[in-house]
Amino acid sequence: xxxxxxxxxxxxxxxxxxxxxxxxxxxxxxxxxxxxxxxxxxxxxxxxxxxxxxxxxxxxxxxxxxxxxxxxxxxxxxxxxxxxxxxxxxxxxxxxxxxxxxxxxxxxxxxxxxxxxxxxxxxxxxxxxxxxxxxxxxxxxxxxxxxxxxxxxxxxxxxxxxxxxxxxxxxxxxxxxxxxxxxxxxxxxxxxxxxxxxxxxxxxxxxxxxxxxxxxxxxxxxxxxxxxxxxxxxxxxxxxxxxxxxxxxxxxxxxxxxxxxx
Numbered sequence: 001x002x003x004x005x006x007x008x009x010x011x012x013x014x015x016x017x018x019x020x021x022x023x024x025x026x027x028x029x030x031x032x033x034x035x036x037x038x039x040x041x042x043x044x045x046x047x048x049x050x051x052x053x054x055x056x057x058x059x060x061x062x063x064x065x066x067x068x069x070x071x072x073x074x075x076x077x078x079x080x081x082x083x084x085x086x087x088x089x090x091x092x093x094x095x096x097x098x099x100x101x102x103x104x105x106x107x108x109x110x111x112x113x114x115x116x117x118x119x120x121x122x123x124x125x126x127x128x129x130x131x132x133x134x135x136x137x138x139x140x141x142x143x144x145x146x147x148x149x150x151x152x153x154x155x156x157x158x159x160x161x162x163x164x165x166x167x168x169x170x171x172x173x174x175x176x177x178x179x180x181x182x183x184x185x186x187x188x189x190x191x192x193x194x195x196x197x198x199x200x201x202x203x204x205x206x207x208x209x210x211x212x213x214x215x216x217x218x219x220x221x222x223x224x225x226x227x228x229x230x231x232x233x234x235x236x237x238x239x240x241x242x243x244x245x246x247x248x249x250x251x252x253x254x255x256x257x258x259x260x261x262x
Contacts, residue, residue: 038192038195
């Protein structure tokens with residue numbers, strides 16, 4: 001039921017508690033999925049190994065608590081190493097993408113102000129190492145990257161600040177940051193407060209959104225337009241002229257050493 005969370009959202013003091021640590025508005029731009037009604041349903045293609053499936057199920061269930069959207073997981077069959085996008089939905093993949101410095105990425109294709117497709121990649125090169133091979137880290141990164149596909153940004157990017165109890169918060173200790181919080185759901189309500197005359201939630205409507213070139217490698221992501229103070233979060237933009245691809249990056253750290261490579 002979409003009304004199930006209303007009691008939680010009415011605890012307005014929870015939002016005020018964030019103080020200086022959280023952005024009052026954590027939509028990363030005006031970008032959103034075009035749709036003609038709320039709540040809308042967004043599909044996520046499952047291209048995961050069985051070990052990752054429970055984390056996608058958890059993220060889909062968590063985000064579906066939102067009053068404005070529902071998440072449906074669909075079988076996909078993409079090659080997870082390339083994880084090509086599908087117009088009108090998100091694709092979620094895991095593979096050993098190599099020691100390239102990133103733990104997880106979310107890529108979003110944009111035409112105008114509208115999201116037309118998205119991709120989430122989870123890098124098992126790092127998730128098989130002791131630091132990140134935990135349920136808490138996997139829930140955090142899965143939840144956060146999927147949240148980016150909906151148009152959300154981080155609430156806080158300082159790894160050493162107290163946890164905000166949301167997966168949209170960067171942290172060195174993810175135990176309490178594995179799921180969305182009330183502020184995330186309120187932000188989604190703000191992002192999707194208006195309706196559109198058309199939709200990008202179908203393959204036919206978003207069919208022109210395929211990027212003309214690869215955006216798989218770091219060198220193909222375009223220019224870095226934002227980086228957190230500690231360098232753990234980045235946002236890249238690749239402009240193809242009339243179409244843009246944004247890449248949210250969660251950089252990895254191993255044994256206390258920052259592994260980002262450029």
